[in-house]
Amino acid sequence: MGLLSRTQQLLLRQRRQSCRHFWSWLNAVFNKVDHERIKAVGPDRAAAEWLLRCGAKVRFEGFERWHHDYNGLPTGPLGRYKIQAIDATESCIMYQGFDYLDGLKYVEEIKLKKCVYIEDACMERLSSVESLQQSLYMMEVVSCGNVTDKGIISLHRLRNLEYLFLSDLPGVKDKQLTVDRLQRALPRLDIDLDLD
Template sequence: ALSNIVQVAKRLSFAREAAHCHKRSFWQWLNGVFNRYDPDRIKEIGPDRAAAEWLIRCGAAVKWCGAVKFHTDYNTLPKTSSSAYRIEEIDATDSSIMAAGFPYLKDLTQLKSINLTRCNYLGDKALQMLQLRKDSLEEVRVISCGNVSDAGVKSLSELAKLHYLELFDLPGVRDREAILRHFNEFLPTCKVDYRDVNEATKPK
């Protein structure tokens, strides 16, 4: 009887694991669809509107030049391309953006700031692709992104106009001090705020 119970428990455990894997695979597939780059859409409605669709679809928000608040509603995006709607800031906190969608950034000529906080699908390739906007990006935040490494963070030194970089809680980065030295050497005009996780969590 006990062996039968054990067998049933094992089957239930396997079923739960299979369901979990299926659910995870579904979300990975869906995120892949949401991040698919569509150059024809850019031709149809312009780069800023197309990028806004991608970002908001993935749970991010955009701020237009001159706007006070971030735009988060897909259904109220401008219907067509207009010079009145140029993306100046991106807040991708808790979004599902992936490197596959980053070609949308290429023609965002007014993009000055991007916040990448808790972006679980983001890795080094995405950080390297920020070089598509090396002539406009001034502020970048990379916080609690577990899949980025030293190489990805160091690639941000190619952003020639970058004057502020915030880094925090990046478990994939092995040598924080080497990162600071790298930016001091290759982009000395940029202020790098890279707090140590252990120091930040110590009680005052």
């Protein structure tokens, strides 16, 4: 008793694959960029909606608390609320949605923790956003298994980055060389490394 038959094992495996496919599809829908919405409500509001839809949190300039409830986003005149910090811990943000980052001029801090869809292409896209190159000064990348040395090194374009915390990144193979290359590109950067 207690042992599953071969047929039961096959059915269970198929059910898991089907469930995984459904969640991947749904997450891709949440990350689809709506350029008309960005034009209608501005980049900060549209990005906040995207981030909260995907399970992340945002903190607006002048606010102490984090917003995590999509229906609780503050209302008011367009452009009034500017995103100052993003906490994407365990969210489903993925590359497709990163166009929402364009035009965010006040983001000072980004936390990417346990984000299963974050990969090198996401890191490269994030670091290519001109406004983030100027505003972002603090970043954490923790337990994002698809980020490799290439993704970390791409952060060299974030010229005002002052603090970077890296932890539990199994895809980063040559840790010291990666850190050294990033440090040479950004001499003011303080890198806190916990990759072992």
